[in-house]
Amino acid sequence: MRSEDIPPTDLTEAPAQRPPFLVALGERVRNLRSRQGMTRRAVAVAAGVSERHLANLEYGSGNVSVLVLLQVANALRCSLAELLGDLTTTSPEWLLIRELLGQRSEADLRRARVQLVELFGEGGNAQEQQNRIALIGLRGAGKTALGQRLADDLGFPFIELSREIEQFVGCQISEIHNLYGANAYRRYERRALEEAIQINPEFVIATPGGLVSDSANFNVLLSHCTTVWLQADPNDHMARVAAQGDLRPMAASREAMEDLKRILEGRAPFYSKADMAIQTSGRTEDQAFEALRDAVRQHLHRPA
Template sequence: MSSKIMPVDDAVLPNLEPVVLSNEELASGKHPFLVQLGERVRGVRNQRGMTRRSLALAAGVSERHLGNLELGVGNASVLILLQVAKALRCTVAELLAEEARSPEWLLIRELLENQDEETLKRVRQAVLPLVGAAPQGDARPPRIALIGLRGAGKSTLGKMLAEDLGFPFLELSREIEKLAGCTVNEIQSLYGQNAYRRYERRAVEEAIQIHPEAVIAVPGGLVAEPATYNLLLSHCTTVWLRAHPEDHMKRVAAQGDMRPMAGNREAMDDLKGILAHRTPFYSKAEMHLDTSSRPLDQTFLSLRAMVRGALQLSAAE
C-alpha cells in the first residue's frame, strides 16, 4: 500500500499542500480531518439531544460504525474528497451541497469566513429585517420565550411570569402535539426527527401570528434548528434559563420522567455533552438567568424584574 494519497501536481498549483498520510495513519484512519469530522458529528448529535444508539437507528447504520465515525476512524475516500476540494480551492461542504450556490452567496461567505463571533452576531441582526425574518425597527411585540434544557424551570417559572404579566402561557410542546394529533414521542417514533422539526416550526409560526403578547416555554432542542431559532430570536424577547446538570436531571426525575436515565448508564455524561454543545446557541438569548443558585421565589423575582425591565413595564403592585 502506498504511504500517501497522490499529491496534486505542484507545477499546476504550486502553493497547494497535498494531504500526506503515513502508513500508520492510513491503517488507523486517525487523520486530523477525520478526527475533526467525528467531533462535529458528535457535536451535532448532542445539539439534537440524540444518543448514539438513537442516531444509529435513525440513520440505518450500526452503532459500531457510528462510533468509529465519531472516533475519527473513517474511510480514506473522505480524505481523497478533501484533497480534491483543496485542489479546487473550495470547501468540502461546497462539493457536497445539494444545490449549486450563487456567486452572491459565495462572495458573502468569503466576507464572513474569518470574522469573530461578535461581528457575525451584528451581521445576523442587521440582515434579519432585510430578508423579512424580523419586524422593522422597534416593532417587536412583548412576547417572551424561555429557552434552556429540560428541567431548567421553563414551565414553572413561565406560568408564574405569564400570570404576573397578564399574558397567555404557551407550552410549545403541547402546541406541537395539538398540531400533530399525537404526543411528541409518537411524532418522533412514527414519523422521525425531521417531521417533528416541521411541526415545531409550525407551532412557533402560529404562536407568533396569534399571540402578540405571550410567555412561551420552548423545547430545549429547538436551538438546534437554525431557521426556527432565528424566527424565535427575531420575534421574541428571549431568556435562557440555565441550571447545573445535576439539577436538570434531578428536576426531570422529580416530575416522574425517568427517560433520561432509563437503560442509559451514561445519562449524566450525555446530558453534560448536550448542554455543552447547546450552550453557544442558548447564549444567543438576550437575557440569562441561573435557576440553580436560589430558591424558586427569589429566582422568579429576578426573572420578573429582568423581563419587566426589558419590556419597560411598570411593576403592578
C-alpha cells in the same frame, strides 16, 4: 455494553497520529449528535450504519476516502463543502457572501444575521417582539413553572409550546416522534410556533429544549421574540426532571448524567444566543422568579 461505550475498531493509533481532519470531523459528529439529544445507537439506526462504524467516525478513525476528497478540494483551491455541494455553492452570490462572512467573529456574524432579518422583513413588529418573551433551555430549567408565574405577573398569556404541538397533531410528543419521525416533529413545531406568534402580540412561551437544534425554528424564535436562557447545573437539571417522573431522552441510558451533560454542551452555544440569561441553580424558585421578573421588567421598561 451501551452504545456510547463501544470502542473504535483500531485503538492502536494515538490521537496525535490520527489525521486532524478526521479528528475534527468526529468531533463535529459528536457535537451534532449531542445537540439533537440522540444516542449513538439511535443515530446508527437512523443512518443505516453499524454502531462500530459510527464509533470509528467519532473517534477520528473514519473511512480515509474522505481524505481523498479533501486532497482534491485543496488541489482545486476550494472548500470541501464547495466540492460536495450545498445551498451555499449554488450561485456566485452565495460564494461571495460566504467569503465575506468566513473569517468574521461571532459578534460580527450576529450583527449580520440581525441586519439580514431586518433587510428581508423576517422579524416581527419591534414592540411585539419585545413583548413576546420566550424561555429556552433544557428540561428542568424551570421554563414551565417560572414561565407561568412571569406571564401572571405581566398579564400576558402563557403558552407551553409542547402542549400546542400535541393539540395541533392530536397526539403526544413521544408518539409524534415514533409515528412520524424527527423531521415531521420539527415541521409541526414550526407550525405551532408560527401560529402562536401570529395570534399573540404578547405572551410568555416555554419552548422545548431541542428547539435550538433546528436553525429554521430557532431563527423564527429569535426574530419574533425576546429570548431568555434559563440556566441550571446538570445536577439540578437531572434532579428536577427526575422529580417530574420524566427521564426522556435518557430513559434507556445507564449513564443518564453523562448523556445530559453532552446534550447541554452541544446546545449551550445556541442557548447563549438568547437576549438574556438567568441562572436558576443555587436559588429557590421564588429567588429565580424574582431574578427573571426583574430582568424582563427592565427589558420592558416596567417598574419592578
